[in-house]
Amino acid sequence: MFNTLNGQWCNLLRVRRAGILSRHRHPAPVHGYVIKGSWRYLEHDWVARAGDYVFEPPGETHTLTVDAGVEEMITFFHISGCMYYVDEEGNHTGFEDVFTKIDMCRKHYIDIGLGDAYVDQFVR
């Protein structure tokens, strides 16, 4: 779901192998519900497990990691603002918001043959 009126989107994040999601900062609230598997942030000592709710306050900077042994993790995220990617020193390395997400999905749906208008049904 792409909310272009207040810069917000919902997505399922699915990870099927051990790995890391680049370090990023959130300027606005994020809510998550873990559907399957488990994951954690390198910056925190808790583990998010299936059935857990996760709140990420504005200002949070973190690196999501899925540990070896987790076959698959799926989390429903409700994200506002953007993902501002940073390296260990806080230097800018990338940026995503509802508009770059729409662009990414539009390209994906074109690539898999569903066409350039397919994503529009998810945009408000």
Add this chain to the structure above:
Amino acid sequence: MFNTLNGQWCNLLRVRRAGILSRHRHPAPVHGYVIKGSWRYLEHDWVARAGDYVFEPPGETHTLTVDAGVEEMITFFHISGCMYYVDEEGNHTGFEDVFTKIDMCRKHYIDIGLGDAYVDQFVR
């Protein structure tokens, strides 16, 4: 999670018998993720099933119903604004917002012996 800064809350709605949630109107967006079971709105012809995402735009008025045969339904909701309860003619019958929800939870936690401060950990 009770967000008192922009009038928003997250909750799990669990229903363990067939029944109806009183008709209500939403002045602000609602996002849902169905974890278990299924349910529908009397005002729509689709059914929300486990794994489905549901978006309720501002202005939606509906009556949630869980049909006989569904043992249990659990849905994760991210709700903004309020629940403005109305009857079939649109007359006001009740009201809930993040503050009435906090009051309700505070009373519940007192009743079950966890004390009047227990809910505070969920308030931002």
